[in-house]
Amino acid sequence: MEDKYISISCIPLPTFIQGGYAFFDEGENHPNRNDLQYFVLMIIVKGQLFIAEDGHQYTLNPGDIFILLPHHHHYSWKPVEQSTEYYWLHFSVAGKWTQENKPVDVSSKVDIPTLHYFTPTVTLYLKKNRHITDEVPAFKLINRIFKNSAKQNNVGFWQAQQQFIDLLQIFQEKTKNESTSTQLAERIERFLRDHFDEKITNATLSREFHVHPNSIALSMKKTFGMTPTTFLTKYRLEEAAKHLLTTDEPINQIARNVGYNNIYYFSTIFKQHYAMTPTAYREKFKH
Known part of the structure; x- marks a missing residue:
């Protein structure tokens, strides 16, 4: 299956909403949804997940990262065949975004003055489905995000948001410049x-x-x-x-x-x- 890239304008920044750790036993299915308003970032820890989005089927293995789009239909295209576990994080994007076959520059939803402010790009490029070889740093950061968001105070909220942006930076496709x-x-x-x-x-x-x-x-x-x-x-x-x-x-x-x-x-x-x-x-x- 051809690569897909999700390009997101970072003004305003993506916002972490909630997250958790999912367990599926043999024979169970991922929920069938078409009305979730958030992006879903998934990182497979154990087993194998058979996920589909809008008719496109994917098989996810440990170390795989996958991003589901908001308001799109996603579901299991077949039950899991072994115990399967993964992290999931919901995040919201108020700005512009698109999914294409290659990274695309996405303009800001907010007018950016160039007289006193300049940045070479305001776009975050995320591969829809990619594999990481060293999951430990990402898993540590995800657990810190969960820990801080569970504090339910101002400090914890801002730390979780900052760490979520750091997580996206770890997963982003690097710019050549x-x-x-x-x-x-x-x-x-x-x-x-x-x-x-x-x-x-x-x-x-x-x-x-x-x-x-x-x-x-x-x-x-x-x-x-x-x-x-x-x-x-x-x-x-x-x-x-x-x-x-x-x-x-x-x-x-x-x-x-x-x-x-x-x-x-x-x-x-x-x-x-x-x-x-x-x-x-x-x-x-x-x-």
Whole structure:
């Protein structure tokens, strides 16, 4: 079957709605639907799923990613033959999108002024059906999205939305005009944002991306103007500031939530960045 590509305008950005983990026993069928208003992103973990959309039949295996279109007819074209499991994520697109045999530039639904703002493309290209060889990073990120969305608070909501955009970036078809260094820096930047609450060192990044630490630092400085360490510190403190203003969590808990086990070190770094202690920051700006 010929390849299909879904091209989505990213202004406005796609929005994560909900997600879960599906189990099907031998002989069961995927639900038969034609009125779902969301895109459905599926990542097969185990077994084999026989899914059809508008009469086109697909056989999905572990590591396969598949995207169902909103308001299109999808169903099982035959029951599963073994225990089958997959992640599913519903997402909504308010802007323009199209599915074609090749990636297509899609204009924004919102007028973009070019005098003070320019971006080379506002289109996200997703292959309708593709296979990934290393599922672990994607599965970790999906579980973090689910964990944050389950918090049912403002911080969790925004973190889940940010991480969902990161997931789409992992799955997107790369544009040809991006250099290898830029692509590496963008991957590092997403990893730092998605794992900022964990212990991350130069060795961690080197193992994750199979690149020498010097190359990692150079690519980040060239693309973002700062080292991975500086970026991580800046992002952690921004997340801490959000928690201080939107929750009543104790300072020591916030410190741990953003990756600092030593509250005194956290307070010192925070004061260097914001010119006041975390407690003073909360008292001054929280209403």
